Amino acid sequence: MTSTSPGSCKIIVDAMGGDFAPLNCVVGAVQAQKELPGVEVYLIGKSAEIQKILSEKNLAFAADRIISASEVIEMGDSPTAAIRTKKDSSIVRGCELIRDGKFDAFVSAGNTGAMMAASTLIIGRIRGVSRPTMGSFMPSAGGPVTIIDAGANVDCKPRHLVEFAIMGSIYAKEVYGVDNPKVGLLNIGEEESKGNEVSLETYALLKKAKLNFIGNIEGRDIFKGTAHVVVCDGFVGNIVLKFAEGITGLLKHLLKEYAAISFFNKLKVGLFKSSLSEALKSTDYQEHGGVPLLGIKGISIIGHGSSGPKAIKNMVAVAKKMVEHRIVEKTENAIKEYGTEKDDQV
C-alpha cells in the first residue's frame, strides 16, 4: 500500500522518457522526492530497470511508488501510431492515470509528439479550448518569459492565439508569480497595422480580451522582458526557441576563435569561461524543468530529450506548482468567460 500523506500532490515521473532514460529519470525523481516538500513522487516504467538503477546507485525509493508499464515509446516512434499500439507504455499508462484522477500530474522527457497526443487524446481537452498548447520558458532581463505556442500548433487562427494568450497569462501568473502578466503579440513592428493577416486579426481580438495586452512586440523585445507572455503560432515559437538554444554554441565558437589569436587571449578566455557559464546559468532550460501542455484536463509536462536529473526534478517542482495553483480549474474558468464575452458581443 502506498504511503500517502493528506494534502500532498501525487506526481508520476516517466522513467522511460528521454535520451538518458531510465537513469536520469530515476535519479531526478529520487532527488525530487528528497528535496520537494508536499510531493509524492511515483515512477512509471519497466520495474526491473528502475529497481536496477536504484540499487546500483544505492538510492532509496519506496517500492510501492513504482508503477509497472511494460512498453516504451521510443524517441523516434510515430506519435499517433505509438499511442495506439503501445497501450502498456509509460506514456499511455501515465496519461490514463491522470485521466482517472488517481494522480495529479505526469511528467516525461520522452517523445514530445507522443506526450502531446496522449495528453490530448487520453486526458482530454478543457471544454472551450480549441487546441491545447505548449508554453515554453525564455530568459530575459525582466525575468522569465513564456513563449506560447512553443511548437504544438503550426497553422493557427486568431482565435487560437487568443486562447494561447489566456492560458499563457494564467501560467505566468501562477507558476512565475507575475501579477497581471503583460501579454505581447510577437510581430514585425509595434504598430497595430503591422504583420501578416493572422496577426492583424489577432491584434483586434486581443485588444478586446480581458488580458493585460500591451500590443505588438518585436523579436528584440523578447530578451528585454517587455512582455511576460509572448504570443505566437507554434511555427514561429518553435523556431525562436530553437534559435535561442544555439546562442551558447555560437558564443563558445566565437570565444574559441578569439582565444586562438594569441596566448594572452587564451589566458583571458580560460580565466573567464567559468564566470560566463555562471552568468548564463539562469538561461539553462534544466533550471526551469520542462514545457507544460496547457488546455488539457490535467497536468502534463514534457521535458527536453536530453534532460538531466536536475531538469527532471524541476519538472516535478513545476508540476507541483501547477497542481497547487489549480491551473486547470483557472484555465477552464477563463476560457469559459472569454467564450461568454464573445457570445455577448454577437
Place this chain on the structure above:
Amino acid sequence: MTSTSPGSCKIIVDAMGGDFAPLNCVVGAVQAQKELPGVEVYLIGKSAEIQKILSEKNLAFAADRIISASEVIEMGDSPTAAIRTKKDSSIVRGCELIRDGKFDAFVSAGNTGAMMAASTLIIGRIRGVSRPTMGSFMPSAGGPVTIIDAGANVDCKPRHLVEFAIMGSIYAKEVYGVDNPKVGLLNIGEEESKGNEVSLETYALLKKAKLNFIGNIEGRDIFKGTAHVVVCDGFVGNIVLKFAEGITGLLKHLLKEYAAISFFNKLKVGLFKSSLSEALKSTDYQEHGGVPLLGIKGISIIGHGSSGPKAIKNMVAVAKKMVEHRIVEKTENAIKEYGTEKDDQV
C-alpha cells in the same frame, strides 16, 4: 564636371537617411571614397547640410559628387505616401538615377519601407521575380549566413520562397564567396513531413529547383552555419533577426547581475568585458553593411537606421561587390531558367 575614371563603379549614398543623418552618412561616404578602390562615391541630399558637415569635419569630398535633393523622407513617414509626395527626396531621386542607368548602386540608411517601395516601383522588378526580397546577414560558426526574406514579404506563397532561395544563393555566392551555397528551409523539424502548409509545399518545390537544397533546418542550425542560405517568409525572418539583435543586451544584463554578486565577480567581468566585445565583433551588423534588396533591376541597399559611418562605408563595399559580380544579370538569368524549368514540367 565629375572626375570619373573608366571601369570604376558609381555608388550614391543617401546623405539624409538614418537616425544620425546627415553626419554619419557623410563621414561614411568620405571613408568609403578614401578606402575602397575602384569606386566613385556620390552623396545625395540637401547640399548645404552636406557641405556644412564636410567643412566642420574638415573632410575632402569633390563638390561635383554632391547631388542636390531638396526633400527628406523622414523615418516615421508612411512609405508609399512619402514616395508619391516627396518627389525631390534623396530616396526618390536616388532610385530614379539608378533606373536611368546613370549610376550603379544606391545605398540608404533611411526609411526602410520607403526605400523598398521606391526601389521596387521606380527601379522596377526583374522580369520573372514575383516579389523583390531582402536578404540579411547572420553570423554563424560556419561563416556568414544569409537569412532571406528578412522582412519584406510577410505572407508568402511557396513559389515566392523558392525565388528567395534562388536570389539568396546568388547573393551568398557572389558577395560572401561561398561556392555552391547550401540552402536550408527554416522549419520546425528536419523531416520532410514537418512544418506548416506553406513549408510542406515549399519543400517539394525546392527539391526540384537547381539549388544545393539540403532540406529543412531548425532554429538551432542557424548559428551552427548548417546552411549558407536560410529561407523563410519575412514574418519569421524579421522576428529571428530582431531576436538575434537582443542577444548582446541579454548578455550584458546577465554579466551585470553576475558582477553584482561579489567584488571578485566584478573584477573578472571588468577584465573580460573587452575580450567579449572583441570576440563578438564579427556578429556586429555594422561590419556587414546593410541589407540588399534583391530582385530589382538595380542595386539598392538598405541600412539600419542607427548605422554609423563604418556601416555606411561597408554598405558601399557590399554594393560595389554586387555591381562587380553582376548580381542583377545573374538573378535575371537564374529566375528565367527556373521559370523555363517550371514550364517544362507542366
